[in-house]
Amino acid sequence: MNMAGIVAGLRPYVLGLAGIAVLTAGWAVVAAAELLDGVPPPLEVFSALGEQLTGAELWRATGHTVAVTASATAIATVIGVLVGAAIGMSAMMDRLLGSTINTLRFVPPVALIPVVLLIMGFGSGSEIVVGTFAALWPVLLNVAAASREIKSRFEDMTRIQRLGPVRKLFSVYVPGTVAATITGVRVAAALALILVVAIEMLAVPAGLGHQVRFAGNALQLPTMYAYIVWTGCVGLLLNSVLQATERYLRRP
């Protein structure tokens, strides 16, 4: 590769780093000049983050939040694929379930938190239920739309080819809907993470959300900001992994 090519290739990274540097510098100025109450300087935040990264607490909280988010996403994926395929492939099921689904999916999932806490208490179970409720709809709707599309495009072909139901499922529907499913899963995981963190902040005494809230209540501001930054990193990592998976599965 020639010099110009290398420079062009590096450009986004250089620009991006410059952007982050400007942002951090702005933050440092705001903190140093005390323009806003309770904003610790970045240096303190990063040293608090370093401290937490060497301790056990951050990793335990991260493990908890990630595990709960993953469970919620997994459960939502299973339910979403089954129900989505059912309403996508059968007009009868669509009529039976469609309007109920279209009602439930617009209920803000945080609204469920108080009710779920009443029924299930302050444990991981409640987190998983709320996370699953939030994560369900993107998977379900994507799978339903994709299988409806496959059905209308290939139904005649599969009849003429005399494919049996099992062959039809595995050689037409599964490959035809896998890309839409993974897109749904990516959106679902992001939503599940938001709700899991929210319920941790509000009620369940575990995970990253709890750590943010706890540090905030104790007015350990650098630690609180460290946890916010760390939660963002976890979200970014989660999103990148799923995006890479999606790209891999969608590759022609």
Place this chain on the structure above:
Amino acid sequence: MTVRLAPTSAGGRQTSDVAIEPTPEVAGRGSIDVSGVGYRYPGAAAERQVIDDLSFSVRPGEFVCVVGPSGCGKTTLLKLLSGLVPAESGGIHVDGVPVQGPPSNLGFVFQDHARALLPWRNAVRNVEFGLEAAGVARKDRRELARQALRRVQLPDVENLYPAQMSGGMQQRLQIARALAATPSILLMDEPFAALDALTRFALEDALLEVWRELGLTVVFVTHDLDEAVYLADRVVVLRRGPARVVRELQVELDRPRDQGRTRAEPEFVALRYELFETIRAL
């Protein structure tokens, strides 16, 4: 869509009080001169020369069809003529002025009508877009847009959106948009290629009529050799890789032309045959 063949005699045409007449200063204009033009798409993998040392010219009021094998550079040529892309070498002049960007007296009808219309505007507002861009006062736009729609025989669709129109209607709408700003040159990129035969005949005749009435200069790219002979005063044949003019065929069929009669004339058949052999030999 109801396929309505355009009346070839003036009798059946709708007339209106304020017609779009070619303004006197525009009437004489519309010449195009291409000399020794070359072009490569920048950054394309192989940096292949798409057009090389291409020359031809179009007289004001002339109807020229450009034919050539697929991918030979016909669309690129129209983009050069309209100033959408700058020529790499050689010169392009419109009315004696070197082309540096889209000239104001030029209309363009794109190949892909579904993508060239503004989906968020209804028919009459799409036509008005051409007038807004040309700086026509707001109060005159609606009436001029309606006239343009009538001219392409689309009178009753004002409020339809492009997505609600058939391909033929969309292409009429695109022509109306290009005509509304009273250009003296019309560049058309395979405008009727995606239409069924009956619709295409109707649009060809509508176009010829507009061309005759407004005294336009038309450069019309097509794949269809019949269409080229039927419409043109002259057919320019391009060869591929890099594009160059290999042949220019004068068409001296009587006008006004008629879909049935003209296509049955021995001269039409002979020209078509000659054109076909020229292309086959490339």
Place this chain on the structure above:
Amino acid sequence: MGRRDGSGMGHLANVLIRLVLPAALIGLWQVASTSGWVNPVFVPPPDRVARTGYEMLTGGDLIPAAAATTGRALLGLAIAIVIAVPAGLVFASSRLADGLTYPAREFFRALPTVTIVPALMVIVGPGESLSVLAVVFGAVWPILLGTILGVRETDRVLLDVARVHRLSARRAVVKIRLPAALPQIMTGIRISLAIALVIALVVEMMSGHGGLGSMVVEARSRFRNTEVFAIVAVIGVVGLVLNALMVRIERRTRHDVPA
């Protein structure tokens, strides 16, 4: 998921069939709670929830609370639109601005926005501005992304149309790029609306500063469980109504799909 049936009888049957599942679920809930499968203290039967809800609606603060929550969410959303659409235009048209902000944008988009609520609470203190600021912060990102993608993916042919009509760059933005991006911007706004409601509720739950969120937390802390269920039902209805409105607005801005 709407499929139309032509005849009147067919329509009636259709409506009935759609009601089968909700009716069955509510019936199950009623039976479970009155026959003691679940503890009726924690899960009150639906008829009691409905009665309590009705009393709260006619007598109490439920409607003002619902209005407060909705108002905060919508105000925050409106501010987010005003910020995100112009910013998205800038990022979509300037490679420098885009490159500088890309990693930061990705970070904030991936950050579960509720986590910044405690930080905002320290900075601005509990109150109206906390709610609105938090909503703005959460709602900005999807609209920003929608605008950037929509503007950037404007069809090349449309850009050529703008150029042969000799539009200046600024007029091309107003007349072509922005309207072409509108469907994607509207999708972003729809996603942001859901986020705005969630954040408005979370802030209320955390700060206890009025609205349905603090109402539900208070009812729970006083073990008024029937009220909890009733308020949650009202939150659901608010979400439904706002989304139905949004879908309608979104549909009215779209002309590229035949009606």
